[in-house]
Amino acid sequence: MDEVSGFCIKQRGGYGGGSGGTGTKCGRWNPTTEQVKVLTDLFRTGLRTPSTDQIQKISSQLSFYGKIESKNVFYWFQNHKARERQKRRRVLVDEPNDFHHQDKLSSTKYLAELNHISEPERVLETLQLFPLNSFREPVESEKRRLFANDYYKENSYNIGTQMDHPTLDLRLSFL
Amino acid sequence: MDEVSGFCIKQRGGYGGGSGGTGTKCGRWNPTTEQVKVLTDLFRTGLRTPSTDQIQKISSQLSFYGKIESKNVFYWFQNHKARERQKRRRVLVDEPNDFHHQDKLSSTKYLAELNHISEPERVLETLQLFPLNSFREPVESEKRRLFANDYYKENSYNIGTQMDHPTLDLRLSFL
């Protein structure tokens, strides 16, 4: 990630062949740094969803640096793409406010605040159903539970405002 | 990827937590006791895998107590759930004979955790209970995408005759 050490020297690269059963638990692919570098370069170049052919070729090339299979390349791109998207989505809605240093409330008071407006909403998760047929004619590819509207922005919760009723219920009411 | 960025670029400038990791340097998120408390309460309530927007909301709330990002919440739940499962599995396998190996563990933390887990714990969220398939039943769903036919050959490197040495050059021209 960003602020982490750059000195992670894993013992990767150990794809030794044979060597008597390889006591090492070669459960999953452990890419070498060269392999990672090449893959990252490819990604940076713009490659996001390589075709089967491309995967084959990449795998062949990378096999020079160590054991690798096509599915590893496939998964690598899948994961890399998904995680970059995820990270972007999070950071987008994350940092804006750093109001976290004015006056520290006690834990009980905070919990009380979380209970504000104990709506009988009872959000049990997995029910993100809400009509979105208002704009845009529903394209066939509009299915998917894309509840995560990318333009999800500020959520005003009145952090430091009126609050009483210091119960320790904490029913996730703010969710 | 950008995992090669020096050391701490991040400073968790004082938000003097109630206790816990105050005074820590920078590097990785060090939750305050209040944050941990709230997260644990949420977990106890039954929340195990919060959705993206739930994560964001939780993060927003917890940011009052100190620096926090969405990914921290994400990882927290991920780890907490995984380790509880891991622990449970370990205990399950670890009980071949009913020896009171309680003396060996001798840790109040362990006891506390046992006490914690044995709680009824109603999961109010997409519980995938129903261990119908928990008994092997090797219904092979390992379809392995389209890469079951991996042409990877261990002895034929240098397919394109273009690399002969890990020079990291690799112009990506083979695509």
Add this chain to the structure above:
DNA sequence: GGAGTATGAATGAATG
């Protein structure tokens, strides 16, 4: 102050 542990972070491997 080093061993052992708790835990944050990362990622490979899936599944739907």
Add this chain to the structure above:
DNA sequence: CATTCATTCATACTCC
């Protein structure tokens, strides 16, 4: 493509 699980790495913390 979104989400999840398992495993591992890295580090903060605790206790001799």
